[in-house]
Amino acid sequence: MGSRRIAVLAFLLTVILTGSAAFGAAPVQLTFTVWSYSTDVILDNIKKFEAANPGIKVALQDFAWEKYVDVMTARFVGKTPTDLAYSSDHWLQQWAAANWIVPLEDYFPQVNAYKPDFAPYAIEGMTYKGKLYGLPYYADTIIFIYNEEMLKRAGFSAPPATWDDVTKMALAMKEKKIVEYPIMFQFQDITPWYIEVFLSMVYSYKDYRMFDTNLNPIYDREGSAAHKVAQWLVDGMRKHKIINPASLETTEIPLVKAMGAGQVAFAVLPKYNLADLNTPGAHAQAGKFKFALMPGESHGTVGFVRFYAMTKMAADRGPAVREAAWKFLEYFGGRTGNEFVVVKRWALDKGLGFAQLPLYKDPQIRAAINKWGNVTLEEQQAKLARAKEALTPFWGSWSLEFQKEMNKALLGQKSALEALKASAAKWREMKK
Amino acid sequence: MPPRRQYRETRYAYATVLPVVLIVALFTLYPFAFALLTSLREVVLYRPWSQPFVGLKNYLDVVRSEFFVASWQHTLTFVAWAVPLATLLGFAVAHLLNARTPLAPLLNVVILLPWAIPTVISGIIWAWIFNSSYGAFNGALYSLGLIDSYLPWLSRPRSALACVLFAHIWKEVPLTSILYLAALQAIPEELYDAARVDGAGALAALRRITVPLVLPTTLIVLVYETMVGIVTFDLLYVMTGGGPAGATSLISYYLYNSMFVAFNFGQGAALAVLLALALVALIALYLRLLRSEEIYAT
Amino acid sequence: MSGRRVLRSGLPVVLSLALAAYILAPFAWVALSSIQPEKELFRVPPRWIPRVLTVDNYRFVFTGRFPAGYEETGIARGRISEKARDALPALRNSTIVAVSVALANLVLGTLAAYTFSRLRFPGAGPLYSFILASRLLPPMAVAIPYYLIVNRLGLLDRYAALILIHTVFTLPFTVWFLTVYFRRVPPDLEEAAFVDGCTRLQALVRIVVPVTAPALAAATAFSFMFSYNDFPFALFVTSTIRSQTIPVIVANTAINPDVSFGVVAVTVVLTMLPPVAFAMAFRRYITRGLITVTTTR
DSSP states (O other): OOHHHHHHHHHHHHHHHHHHHHHTOSOEEEEEEEESSSHHHHHHHHHHHHHHSTTEEEEEEEEOGGGHHHHHHHHHHTTOOOOEEEEEHHHHHHHHHTTSBOOHHHHOGGGGGGGGGBOHHHHHHHEETTEEOOEEEEEEEEEEEEEHHHHHHTTOSSOOSSHHHHHHHHHHHHHTTSOSOOBOOOOOTTOTHHHHHHHHHHTTSSSOOSBOTTSOBOTTSTTOHHHHHHHHHHIIIIISOOBOGGGGGOOHHHHHHHHHTTSOSEEEEETHHHHHHTOTTTOTTTTOEEEEOOSSSSOOEEEEEEEEEEBHHHHTTOHHHHHHHHHHHHHHHSOBTTBOHHHHHIIIIIOOOOSBGGGGGOHHHHHHHHHHSOHHHHHHHHHHEEOOSOOOTTHHHHHHHHHHHHHHHHTTSSOHHHHHHHHHHHHHHHHO | OOHHHHHHHHHHHHHHHHHHHHHHHHTTHHHHHHHHHHTTBOOBTTOTTOOOBOTTHHHHHHHHSHHHHHHHHHHHHHHHHHHHHHHHHHHHHHHHHHSOOTTHHHHHHHTHHHHHSOHHHHHHHHHHHHOTTTOHHHHHHHHTTSOSSOOOGGGSHHHHHHHHHHHHHHHHHHHHHHHHHHHHHTSOHHHHHHHHHTTOOHHHHIIIIIHHHTHHHHHHHHHHHHHHHHTOOHHHHHHTTTOSTTTTOOHHHHHHHHHHTSOBHHHHHHHHHHHHHHHHHHHHHHHHHHHHHHHHHO | OOHHHHHHHHHHHHHHHHHHHHHHHHHHHHHHHHTSOGGGGGOSSOOSSOSSOOOHHHHHHHHOOOOTTSOOOSTTOOOOOGGGGGHHHHHHHHHHHHHHHHHHIIIIIHHHHHHHHHOOOTTHHHHHHHHHHGGGSOGGGGHHHHHHHHHHTTOTTSHHHHHHHHHHHHHHHHHHHHHHHHHTSOTHHHHHHHHTTOOHHHHIIIIIHHHTHHHHHHHHHHHHHHHHHOOHHHHHHOOSTTTOOHHHHHHHHHHSTTOOHHHHHHHHHHHHHHHHHHHHHHHHHHHHHHHHHHTOO
16 A cells, blocks of 8 residues: 555545534533333433434433432432433423423424324323423323133123123123132222222213312212212122222232233233233233223223423523434434334334324234234224323322222222212312 | 540540441431421422421321321331230240250251341232232142132231231341340359259249349340331331221331322421330330339349 | 150240241242242142242343243233342342441441440440430431431432441441440450550450450341341432342332242342351351340340
8 A cells, every 4th residue: 555545545534533523523412311111222222313313422311210200309409410301291290380391392393293193192191281391202091901711701702891891791700600809900009000090990981070170179079980980899899799809909010910810800901011911921811811992981091101301401501402302302202204213112122002193004013012902992092091180299199098098998998989088188188 | 544644545535436426426416407397397399499487287287197196006006016926936936946956956047037138028028928819828728728719818907917017027036036045045054953943843933033034135125126116117118008098007107108209208207206206205115114123023 | 755755845846847937938939939930920829849940030130031931022022020130230239338337337336335345534425325325216217318418428329328327227236235245355454465555446456356256246247237138228318220239129120010020039039148148157146246245234
């Protein structure tokens, strides 16, 4: 190799290096906080995002799910640099009211173009005072799961359509000694799913509202949807003995395991459990589980959404950071090219649900979901789902009171209506 | 002692004692003062911008809450069972450990195991064993033909508390029995020989020699077990979550909930102060009772 | 042999067997669960003698390879707790913290206890009582202030935070225990050393420490155990695997929505190993140390 050529090469190299240094000067550094779930996948997504967007660097910080709210509260109050964060419909009101996260449409009007793509419950769950605060990370619904074989053995060819059907079928199964307690719930005092399951049963009624427009509880009135559900539960447990009394100590995992072992015919669970239940290696009864629209008048249910949010701190850092943040949000929760790349990956690799309705048309997704579920039914249920009402900052503590009171009714210490009244009184006290 | 040496000794004394005092003070005086001050304000974590002074309101709210009364009832029930059981069983087991049976060496090793593992781990194990859907306890009763179908042990208020108590005793008896074993081994054999010569039976020897001589140990065991019982938290966290319907929500679990679930730090702090005072009072009471007993016995 | 004699020699053996079974049964149950596939654990009634044995659960914790039945990738993969894979780093964290706490107790506790047992100085009584009384504060009562102190010191999620807190909680016992013990060592030996020109510290290290080694070992063991077993404090002041200890990780794993029980059983078995080994090693000292202390009025 001649020295001339080396000189030319060196020159070219210098141009490339200085040039790229000039253009990519000082990459934008973004801090992204998540709860610890599949961090290896998140890191890999970040790597791909950085490769597609030179000049943006993302630092990931993860915290245990159970402590995520505490940690984030501490970070926001203490102004620890945080640009993008996982959030949830549960915390939206609190975080938005405290001005910790900002409405995306104020900064990125182009976000509105995404609205027609999202399931209504997800938009509702990400909207505060009429403005959209995020793009979905994942979203899912609470569904009604049944063991098809047990149902057939009891002589039924179709799943229940109303709660009375559920009672009738459960009694038949009990009588034929197919299973002693056909129905099981996860009603441990403090399990967060308790209230979600209860509400999804309430939302299956036409007149489903728990609160009036001023956030005053109306669910403690006689004959309300909540009263009907509570009474149905109390009867199922105490009168008909079709609900497993062990429900009161049960949380999500034990319920799924008991169902997989063939001890439960009917359960109300977050949808992703269906994928697990039908995994052959994990459960003796795998393959026998199906899902039906939530029994009831309207077949409504609860839908929940976890989303990517931008913090006030990021918005205040200037246009360069905001631009980088939007690229990030769009890459993770929106479209790249014409595909929801990251959302689709979560759905295919991990079985997470999604609010991006166009994905239901994707043949890969359809095939994957149909392996363990029913994509048509799923889409239908997603459209019937709604976000929880009145997610005030004290919603979490109220739900604990609610669950404890409801369990008193299930133990026969009070009537269903008394239990509802007691927790409604707590709500009124907390609202002051 | 010459004053020079006296001075040097004093300096040495402070140099060795003060590190311990300071580090303990940092983590006692400040926290207690902080808890006291917080308990007089309205501090709710999701309203960080406003923390008005509210006087004794938190205390009143806490004391008037139905859960306060209920959780104290559960706590006292729990302690009323746990303390005597851990003490008596510890005393009995110590005799087995001390007996010259072929199994004693093995037992002396085995007894350390429950004590050595973290409480939260033992809670996980016992929650699994008592589980109503697939637990080994139900399985054993069923296999033995004692029950026809699995029973919901952790889903009924009384049996749930009993399950927690069972797990608690399993974890606590090893320590109490080791303490009693130490006390038993320190009693001179001649005392028993003398009693036998006097024609005293085994029971009389137990009453007149063993029980009085292990009294200091009994005092330690009672105080320690009462404290441990009242602040039980780990087991509830993993076994019952305080349920069903709050039936196993003991006072420190209730405290945890008001702080870290409801984020009401003001009320949590008020509860904490009340709990600390109750502990001090209880222990003072014990010391008094046992001291007078001791004097009376000798 | 009379019936009474049989009873007297037979009864303790029977009772001992019952006691050993009572203590060991839960351990055996967990150990058996850790070597069975998930499906087998949910039979009604359980199989008392396992039918299918596997090391898959262990392999998952050590290598991250999924147990059979969980291998299928894609949407239909069952859930298994990835958190469980943190058990090994958490064991390391726990051991580092517990050993540091034990050493801190050994050094600080010995120095202070020796002084309390031998020297008279203004404030000795009140300071001693203060140290002992500090133990009366219930852990829950100080959780938030501890969190704030640790936060202010910039030690959240660091080993140092746990080491500090555990040391504070164990020192009162160590100081009391060793003070009582040292008082029983005759001071004549040290007096001779002083004549030879030894300082207090030299006398302590060269003469007292060797004679009281069993008690020091017992105190060290107790503080190690406390630190290793602590759950509430570790729950509050740690947030990532950088400092999370094994009780936190196992509790998180067990209540995690991704969990496989066989894998939890593995983490439980792993958790038990260090303290059990420690208890075995220090068994003699624990009893011997306690004999002296509990019989001192």
